[in-house]
Amino acid sequence: MARPVDRHRRSQTLARATDYVLTHGLADLSLRPLASALDTSTRMLLYDFGSKERLISEILAEARRRLAELYATNLDTGALSRSDTVHAIWTWLTAPGQAPYLRLFFQVHVDAMARPDAYTDSGRPLITDWLGFLGSDVRADRLDPTTATLVIATIRGLLLDRFTTNDPARTDQALARFTQLISD
Amino acid sequence: MARPVDRHRRSQTLARATDYVLTHGLADLSLRPLASALDTSTRMLLYDFGSKERLISEILAEARRRLAELYATNLDTGALSRSDTVHAIWTWLTAPGQAPYLRLFFQVHVDAMARPDAYTDSGRPLITDWLGFLGSDVRADRLDPTTATLVIATIRGLLLDRFTTNDPARTDQALARFTQLISD
DNA sequence: TCATTTATGAAACGACTGTGTCATGAACTA
DNA sequence: TAGTTCATGACACAGTCGTTTCATAAATGA
Numbered sequence A, B: 001m002a003r004p005v006d007r008h009r010r011s012q013t014l015a016r017a018t019d020y021v022l023t024h025g026l027a028d029l030s031l032r033p034l035a036s037a038l039d040t041s042t043r044m045l046l047y048d049f050g051s052k053e054r055l056i057s058e059i060l061a062e063a064r065r066r067l068a069e070l071y072a073t074n075l076d077t078g079a080l081s082r083s084d085t086v087h088a089i090w091t092w093l094t095a096p097g098q099a100p101y102l103r104l105f106f107q108v109h110v111d112a113m114a115r116p117d118a119y120t121d122s123g124r125p126l127i128t129d130w131l132g133f134l135g136s137d138v139r140a141d142r143l144d145p146t147t148a149t150l151v152i153a154t155i156r157g158l159l160l161d162r163f164t165t166n167d168p169a170r171t172d173q174a175l176a177r178f179t180q181l182i183s184d
Numbered sequence C: 001t002c003a004t005t006t007a008t009g010a011a012a013c014g015a016c017t018g019t020g021t022c023a024t025g026a027a028c029t030a
Numbered sequence D: 001t002a003g004t005t006c007a008t009g010a011c012a013c014a015g016t017c018g019t020t021t022c023a024t025a026a027a028t029g030a
Helices: A007-024 A031-037 A042-049 A052-074 A082-093 A096-114 A132-140 A145-165 A168-182 B007-024 B031-037 B042-049 B052-074 B082-093 B096-114 B132-140 B145-165 B168-182
Strands: none
Touching: A007 A031, A007 A042, A007 A052, A007 A096, A031 A042, A042 A052, A052 A096, A082 A096, A082 A145, A082 A168, A096 A145, A096 B096, A096 B145, A145 A168, A145 B096, A145 B145, A145 B168, A168 B145, A168 B168, B007 B031, B007 B042, B007 B052, B007 B096, B031 B042, B042 B052, B052 B096, B082 B096, B082 B145, B082 B168, B096 B145, B145 B168
16 A cells, blocks of 8 residues: 555645536536636546546535525524515625525526436436525425425526526515515 | 529428428537438538527517417407406417427527527617516516516416426416416 | 555547538529 | 429537546555
């Protein structure tokens, strides 16, 4: 046994690659530009991760982990009413820091529509159920599964609107109307 | 002036290219496979449309035209109540025939998030406001702009859910809950 | 010091990309 | 029939892509 594996290099490459994908997106991700932005080489990326596909898979897992942790540490909806919970979730999701994550996961969502097989692990959905932590949080409160589906879908639809039309006020108002509709 | 331009060939190529994109998606569209599927050549595609970018632009316009016409001829919401209107729109959108159009426009929507410039014409949104005909239809009824935004976003969010989780019953129930919330 | 394992650069491979060039065909008018 | 314009095949160009091969360097334990 000589020269032990340098796990630190690999995990730091993964962290920086995740940063890169969060700002540049997945659509036209290419190993050579990625490698030079990370001060490494495609040789090392493939050495560490085996293939581009596996690298992406690990990047997405890392991004999901980060978002879930941000959510867990920054948002406590325990003492809020149902409508205040939805409002707090909306405010947090639309803060600038979360935008790269939401953009990325919208990309994954849509890609999963076109290539479902790429996002299933032995038949079960894998990456698609981001905001899943959000769902279970909401559901643990006072919401039946049907309303939970509705709440998450509405938030997602309004996020898509907000990101593509750049009219924050309009989506804020629509969300307020929604919380008013579902208030106890 | 000799040998007049064959406009029929061009428009038929556009029609068949639109079919192709509706079934294969935009993400990995490539001229050579497209050309051979259409029994033509990349040479002719570029001869007729100038560049891949302009071809895609015309394909998207064609797809949007088709969906709007399908909507206009198949759906008459004039005599329906507000909640019945939303329900009718949902039923129509989730019918199998519309799925390729919705998948395609979700792709465009998300791509517009990453590359906004590609979808604006002198600053104004261009392709992004599909379902615009839907919005104006709904708005012409009994809905203020805020509720119209909410309705469209909710439908869009539920469509995204339905397409990626393949659980039609759950999204149908959520939509029913929504129409119940917004009923007059 | 030496064997062994990890790390990493340089370069190549074959496939594919959108696009341009050059030629020649085919269809029309005068 | 000659002249003009459109149509179209064959092919090359200059990239980029993910991945592989071959070599060698660096770090460790015996």
